[in-house]
Amino acid sequence: MPAFIFDLDGTLVDTxxxxxxxxxxxxxxxxxxxxxxxxxxxxxxxxxLLMSALELELGRSIGEDTAKxxxxxxxxxxxxxxxxxxVFAGVGDLLETLRKxxxxxxxxxxxxxxxxxxxxxxxxxxxxxxAVTQEDAKNAKPDPQLFLKAAEKxxxxxxxxxxxxxSVWDMLAARRAHCLGVGLLTGGYAESEMTAAGAYRxxxxxxxxxxxxxxxxxxxxxx
Amino acid sequence: MPAFIFDLDGTLVDTxxxxxxxxxxxxxxxxxxxxxxxxxxxxxxxxxLLMSALELELGRSIGEDTAKxxxxxxxxxxxxxxxxxxVFAGVGDLLETLRKxxxxxxxxxxxxxxxxxxxxxxxxxxxxxxAVTQEDAKNAKPDPQLFLKAAEKxxxxxxxxxxxxxSVWDMLAARRAHCLGVGLLTGGYAESEMTAAGAYRxxxxxxxxxxxxxxxxxxxxxx
Numbered sequence: 365m366p367a368f369i370f371d372l373d374g375t376l377v378d379t380x381x382x383x384x385x386x387x388x389x390x391x392x393x394x395x396x397x398x399x400x401x402x403x404x405x406x407x408x409x410x411x412x413l414l415m416s417a418l419e420l421e422l423g424r425s426i427g428e429d430t431a432k433x434x435x436x437x438x439x440x441x442x443x444x445x446x447x448x449x450x451v452f453a454g455v456g457d458l459l460e461t462l463r464k465x466x467x468x469x470x471x472x473x474x475x476x477x478x479x480x481x482x483x484x485x486x487x488x489x490x491x492x493x494x495a496v497t498q499e500d501a502k503n504a505k506p507d508p509q510l511f512l513k514a515a516e517k518x519x520x521x522x523x524x525x526x527x528x529x530x531s532v533w534d535m536l537a538a539r540r541a542h543c544l545g546v547g548l549l550t551g552g553y554a555e556s557e558m559t560a561a562g563a564y565r566x567x568x569x570x571x572x573x574x575x576x577x578x579x580x581x582x583x584x585x586x587x
Numbered sequence: 588m589p590a591f592i593f594d595l596d597g598t599l600v601d602t603x604x605x606x607x608x609x610x611x612x613x614x615x616x617x618x619x620x621x622x623x624x625x626x627x628x629x630x631x632x633x634x635x636l637l638m639s640a641l642e643l644e645l646g647r648s649i650g651e652d653t654a655k656x657x658x659x660x661x662x663x664x665x666x667x668x669x670x671x672x673x674v675f676a677g678v679g680d681l682l683e684t685l686r687k688x689x690x691x692x693x694x695x696x697x698x699x700x701x702x703x704x705x706x707x708x709x710x711x712x713x714x715x716x717x718a719v720t721q722e723d724a725k726n727a728k729p730d731p732q733l734f735l736k737a738a739e740k741x742x743x744x745x746x747x748x749x750x751x752x753x754s755v756w757d758m759l760a761a762r763r764a765h766c767l768g769v770g771l772l773t774g775g776y777a778e779s780e781m782t783a784a785g786a787y788r789x790x791x792x793x794x795x796x797x798x799x800x801x802x803x804x805x806x807x808x809x810x
């Protein structure tokens with residue numbers, strides 16, 4: 365039986381578009397202009413890699429102090445949008461189905477404990493579900509470390525883990541960790557982008573994955 | 588020489604992501620929950636078609652009063668985000684290049700005059716550039732009426748017009764109007780989605796179209 369590793373932002377909680385507009389605001393407050401769609405395609409990267417990607421787009425370097433200011437501004441702006449964040453429909457059912465079938469699962473997020481705490485709480489996870497964050501890996505996604513750490517905490521080989529994510533960075537990190545990548549459309553990527561990034565299957569939302577668990581090799585006996 | 592018909596929101600001004608989060612807020616305020624990515628993929632439709640699409644997603648009907656309340660709430664929320672809206676880099680250069688080369692162009696938006704007025708002003712268009720809005724067509728995009736009307740105002744046959752847009756609805760309406768569709772990535776669609784919807788070429792942003800005008804058959808002599 366495989367195990368599951370779930371990305372959090374954009375996969376279990378609907379936060380990608382808030383991240384886009386809040387990064388846009390944080391950047392503008394610090395004097396950087398970047399179109400929204402370019403920010404969108406970078407959400408889900410680790411903060412440090414995001415800064416390097418922004419430097420490339422902007423054609424100038426972002427110092428350590430500015431990087432810190434940007435991250436703080438983003439955190440502040442996200443707090444203002446907290447009320448708009450919802451858990452995707454079907455997440456509770458999906459996780460409960462896995463629990464009943466004794467299929468272990470973990471959460472693996474590029475975010476910091478501080479930033480994702482409120483979202484984790486919204487999931488109301490049972491005791492013992494590992495949640496791996498930025499603090500647990502030197503390099504976050506698309507580096508494979510986060511997923512390898514999550515597999516380790518689950519006590520399974522990475523090869524036996526199914527990574528569920530909404531961004532191409534999840535799929536890239538899954539591939540590098542030798543996990544099976546499964547994509548969702550909840551992050552606003554096209555199915556073709558997720559497939560090109562290595563997704564074995566792409567489902568619209570968590571509820572659709574729940575309905576098709578057999579397609580990823582999980583034998584759930586419906587009752 | 589062909590003529591150009593430009594979509595406005597998401598094509599010349601960076602507004603798609605603001606539309607996504609403000610529709611999300613407007614919907615929630617009226618008791619409707621819809622994930623952000625599903626709203627994203629509907630931006631650029633006419634308001635009336637959007638309501639029908641929402642009804643389909645929600646599995647229940649939206650009355651005339653509620654539709655009106657939703658549209659008003661969306662307009663109000665967009666006003667709050669006005670400061671975050673910017674014209675895409677390169678738009679001024681693109682339009683100026685066309686003007687100098689005597690290539691006529693028009694703006695065609697599914698929005699109402701009231702909603703898009705401020706964005707049109709940001710473009711600082713020369714006198715005589717036709718701007719076709721919701722009020723000029725019984726059915727907005729993806730119905731071809733808006734683009735046909737714009738071609739008429741430009742005094743060209745629709746077959747000689749190049750429609751530049753950021754959403755699949757622009758490409759569908761262009762195809763139905765027998766215009767040539769050219770896509771931009773500024774709306775957050777993947778290139779593959781734009782191509783599948785009929786885009787003859789897809790460029791990242793207006794500046795890239797400006798640099799490759801020859802690819803759409805426009806002979807600009809650089810000086």
